[in-house]
Amino acid sequence: MTIPEPTDNPVDPAGALDQAGEHPAIARFRNELERRGGAGRIVVLPDSVHTAALAAEALGCEVGAIANSLLFAAGDQPVLILTSGAHRVDTAKVAERVGVPALKRAAPEFVREHTGQVIGGVSPIAHPAPIPTYIDPWLRKYDEVWAAAGHPAAVFSSTFDELVAMTGAAETDVD
Template sequence: MTSSLPARSRLVHDALRAAGIAGDIVVLPDAASTAVLAAEALGVEVGAIANSLVFWSDGEPLLVMTSGAHRVDTAALAARLGRDSIRRATPEQVRDATGQAIGGVAPTGHPAPLTTVVDEDLAQYPEIWAAGGTPHTVFPLTFDELVHLTGGTVSKVD
């Protein structure tokens, strides 16, 4: 079954299993490169989509797992985290940091662990969905599993 997954999604699958997360990667017929598209494809609230957004902060990548219902307030988040600044990473920085393209960045399966912030508002959903390494792949997990998987810091992000 995993052999039919794209190579990037197989890496994500392996990282999920290594973390003890049982959710299977689902291949969608159409790209779900935004939270709205993913929510429509899955029949869930947009807030239950865990967007993987890569920023550049103080000389390093910062992964922010935010509810699809939110926009990240970079100035407020930088202040909360004690960072000088947070700005959107370039597509090249995203690919270098994650090995994945914008629109399909998973919370795991990267070349090296990333400093991660997890939106506290994702906790209100019993099941959340995250990208599986490509714009056509997603997987379910719980808020606690996402925090465990990423080693992330839970914070308000908007």
């Protein structure tokens, strides 16, 4: 199956598949997931899921079990917030909690530069360099959570504890 790739992805604008039939962005994610000892499964959905509600519907889970990976800019430094799909990030409160002057929504170029991934497919791991990461404790309510797997149409299953272990994320309330 050919997975459409956003046209602004400099990594693979044609959306070509590797020899195993997997998109290179998903293959990179899979390798990093295995390297970090992740036990979850990767699911490639038939269409990109641009919202937590659409992802939850496609996966048959509650919207709160979707772990959105949101990259923010703290000046010129990235900050990754893993938040429940049931929450919106209050950037002023979170900035204060994590000790930065302000958090701004990151531009697509900033996201690609710091994650190697495109908006809508940003995963909690598999970035070119470590990113300070914070996790919404609300996700602890779910035995299984789902997060992006490096491509807008791919997600992976995990647990709250596994996400913390793989990312080094610190817990912080997001709203």
